[in-house]
Amino acid sequence: MKMFFSLHCEINKSKTIRFKMKKKKSNLCYILISINLIGCWNKYRTRSSTGKPEVSKSIRYQTNMAETPALIWEHEVCSLLKYGELIPRLETALGKFSNRDSAEVIQPVRTTVPLQKHSGFLGVMPCYMENEGILCTKLVCFYKRPTGSTLPSTQATVMLLDPEYGNVKAIMDGDVITGMRTAAVSAISAKLLMCPDAEILTILGTGKQALSHYNVFTEVFSFKEVRVWSRSKDKAEAFAQSLGHHVTACESVEEAVRGADVIVTVTRSTVPVLSGQWVKPGAHVAAVGACRPDWRELDDTLMKQAVVYVDSREAAVTESGDIILSGAEVFAEMGEVINGTKPAHREKTTVFKSLGLGVEDAASAQLVFDKWKSKAM
Numbered sequence: 001m002k003m004f005f006s007l008h009c010e011i012n013k014s015k016t017i018r019f020k021m022k023k024k025k026s027n028l029c030y031i032l033i034s035i036n037l038i039g040c041w042n043k044y045r046t047r048s049s050t051g052k053p054e055v056s057k058s059i060r061y062q063t064n065m066a067e068t069p070a071l072i073w074e075h076e077v078c079s080l081l082k083y084g085e086l087i088p089r090l091e092t093a094l095g096k097f098s099n100r101d102s103a104e105v106i107q108p109v110r111t112t113v114p115l116q117k118h119s120g121f122l123g124v125m126p127c128y129m130e131n132e133g134i135l136c137t138k139l140v141c142f143y144k145r146p147t148g149s150t151l152p153s154t155q156a157t158v159m160l161l162d163p164e165y166g167n168v169k170a171i172m173d174g175d176v177i178t179g180m181r182t183a184a185v186s187a188i189s190a191k192l193l194m195c196p197d198a199e200i201l202t203i204l205g206t207g208k209q210a211l212s213h214y215n216v217f218t219e220v221f222s223f224k225e226v227r228v229w230s231r232s233k234d235k236a237e238a239f240a241q242s243l244g245h246h247v248t249a250c251e252s253v254e255e256a257v258r259g260a261d262v263i264v265t266v267t268r269s270t271v272p273v274l275s276g277q278w279v280k281p282g283a284h285v286a287a288v289g290a291c292r293p294d295w296r297e298l299d300d301t302l303m304k305q306a307v308v309y310v311d312s313r314e315a316a317v318t319e320s321g322d323i324i325l326s327g328a329e330v331f332a333e334m335g336e337v338i339n340g341t342k343p344a345h346r347e348k349t350t351v352f353k354s355l356g357l358g359v360e361d362a363a364s365a366q367l368v369f370d371k372w373k374s375k376a377m
């Protein structure tokens with residue numbers, strides 16, 4: 001085995017020898033690979049019989065045989081991901097993203113494939129963080145569901161890859177990651193942009209994102225009052241009751257947002273639901289829905305009176321109907337505020353338009369994987 005291996009390396013290293021021995025090399029490589037595979041399989045079998053089906057990295061190097069990817073299910077992601085650890089990782093990731101240094105983050109605007117027959121989209125969200133050795137992609141389907149539909153409006157899967165070998169290291173549930181990282185980023189926006197004495201939180205929408213936003217906002221901040229609104233009063237009441245007695249269900253958007261210091265919009269609406277005329281001057285709005293260029297949650301009045309922050313400038317002018325159709329100017333990325341290169345106008349009415357970034361998924365997935373590995377050891 002040893003003799004064959006060194007010969008193999010020589011051939012790989014020297015282009016001249018490769019060229020001269022071309023015919024021989026391909027035959028030889030064939031034999032070498034076969035022998036390596038047999039060697040590898042023997043090692044694999046030995047380990048399997050001891051209960052640990054893993055191929056060592058050196059064997060993988062010779063054969064390009066990958067370890068079996070870890071499968072991390074929803075309940076595991078749920079038990080591993082905690083806002084206390086997630087928020088600092090996301091702050092770092094957003095700061096790096098806004099540096100536009102390709103060794104830190106390469107993350108294009110997501111590719112979106114229309115699923116016309118099903119009124120939905122497949123979003124492909126890759127991200128490479130070279131300095132941290134993180135290569136990740138999320139696949140997320142999201143839909144415009146009709147009223148009363150019980151089908152999920154978003155479903156996601158996240159894949160972590162080894163950037164050197166190209167194999168998949170882990171496939172994990174993406175729904176909990178999407179719920180938690182989106183809410184955590186909104187909480188970061190509020191930490192930076194809401195008035196320091198904020199007392200009233202309003203959540204418009206009562207779905208998955210509404211719940212994750214309620215969870216993180218009440219974990220990180222101490223609001224005196226929480227209000228929720230849904231198009232159906234019954235739904236708003238059921239949601240409020242599921243959260244506890246201190247949450248008020250409101251009949252109209254206006255009633256829910258008047259006087260609120262922080263407003264979270266997490267609806268599937270494609271037309272404006274929140275009007276600037278109801279928003280208290282100095283309030284902070286975290287706008288999470290309306291992630292298509294022709295979808296809206298916020299009206300022109302609000303978009304024009306607010307200082308607009310985004311997660312990504314490129315994504316904002318490609319994907320956000322609220323920004324594109326209102327003609328509002330983007331003032332800064334959240335990462336620029338984190339880096340101190342743009343100010344946080346806490347005293348003004350602010351909108352954080354969230355679209356969701358692959359870099360947020362990458363940072364979250366790496367955190368899940370690190371914790372999963374340390375638990376498995």
Ligand SMILES: NC(=O)C1=CN([C@@H]2O[C@H](COP(=O)(O)OP(=O)(O)OC[C@H]3O[C@@H](n4cnc5c(N)ncnc54)[C@H](O)[C@@H]3O)[C@@H](O)[C@H]2O)C=CC1
Pocket residue numbers: 142152153154178182205206207208209210230231266267268269270273287288289290291354355356357
């Ligand atoms: N910015 C980001 O990173 C992310 C954004 N999203 C978006 O956030 C929004 C909420 O997502 P989920 O909570 O997962 O969805 P969900 O389906 O669980 O909840 C949606 C809520 O919106 C309400 N709703 C539906 N149509 C409405 C309308 N026309 N007007 C007012 N309310 C309406 C529903 O009753 C429900 O309360 C979606 O638009 C989704 O695409 C989702 C994930 C990440």
Ligand SMILES: O=C(O)C1=NCCCC1
Pocket residue numbers: 123140142154156178291355356357
């Ligand atoms: O970032 C995400 O994940 C999503 N963004 C907008 C639409 C649904 C998923």
